[in-house]
Amino acid sequence: MIQICFHFAAHGQHTEVVAEKGEGIYRLLTRNGYPVIQYMDAFVELNKERLGPDNSLYAGRKYKLPVKTDSSPPSSSSSSSQTVNYAIFGKKYADVEIVDNQLNGAYYYLVAGHGGPDPGAVGDYGDWHLCEDEYAYDVTLRLARNLIQHGATVYLITRDPNDGIRDDSYLKPDKDEVCYPDLRIPLNQLRRLRQRTDAVNRLYQKNKGNFQRMIAIHVDSRSRGENIDVFFYHDKRSNSGKKAAGILQKTIQQKYDVHQPGRGYMGTVSNRNLYVVRNTYPVAVYIELGNINHRRDQQRFIVTNNRQALANWLSEGLIEDFKTNK
DSSP states (O other): OOOOOOOOOSSSOEEEOOTTTTTHHHHHHHHHTHHHHHHHHHHHHHTTTOOGGGOOOOOTTTEOEEEOOOOOOSOOOOOOOEEEEEEEGGGTTEEEEEOOTTTTTTEEEEEEBBBBTTTEEEEETTTTTHHHHHHHHHHHHHHHHHHHTOOEEEEEEEOOOOOOOOOOOOHHHHHOEETTTTTTTOSHHHHHHHHHHHHHHHHHHTTTEEEEEEEEEEEOOTTTTTOOOOOOETTTOOOOHHHHHHHHHHHHHHHHHHSSTTTTTOOEEEEEEOHHHHHHHSEEEEEEETTTTSSHHHHHHHHHHHHHHHHHHHHHHHHHHHHTTT
């Protein structure tokens, strides 16, 4: 498993910054030029006595920034860095700093579940209706941004022209999602699945010969009393899919062992006869993030930092998957 080490200056002073209203760790680190995957854990450890529930930030409170491993100042304006603008991530997160090339040569097709006329599973949280397609899409966007930061080529198969990455707890549902490149999503389930499968397969043929993965992200719907963990499916014919799913599952387990010791993690890896997994050409992993009807699982979706943590952990697993298959 990939190990990311954080080196702190023995006698240096940590820079302190003030959290802005509505800001989470992800936004604070990005605003100050820090790659989120690399520095999220260090930031939490450094500020654990100052954080609120679910590692939330308090507006107006000062927080320490980790010392960068290369001893460079906390700025994204370094002459050696490259920043690319992707409007799909929304105004706040459109500028993406390319921090390294760990995933150079890797192609990812990210399919957020449902969308368009189909909201997917719907759970109730107080007066809110939590729609699967909105929360799956937000995690997918965050994952896409992380992968791009490490040099990957990413295609968002399910796309929303105006949502972008959202830091709200309640993600207002809409029906304007499209399928890559800009196709109206049909209501009929089989046509919808065939449409996104065809989109992935056309891109696969275009990029044939490169390392390619299809990652589908969903939120499950079960009884209110059933608390589940993040779990993974692969095609029964694909040893590479099974291996990739296992790396992702192991990464999530290790993260829970660090951040919530004693909690336990019961996420599983298994094969399942799912249309997009069975019919797409690239190695495919299908991810269920939790039960949208269970109160504890709902915290995994409505808390911004938790959605970002999921994206970070999945990114780390995919980096390991790439490195072990180069």
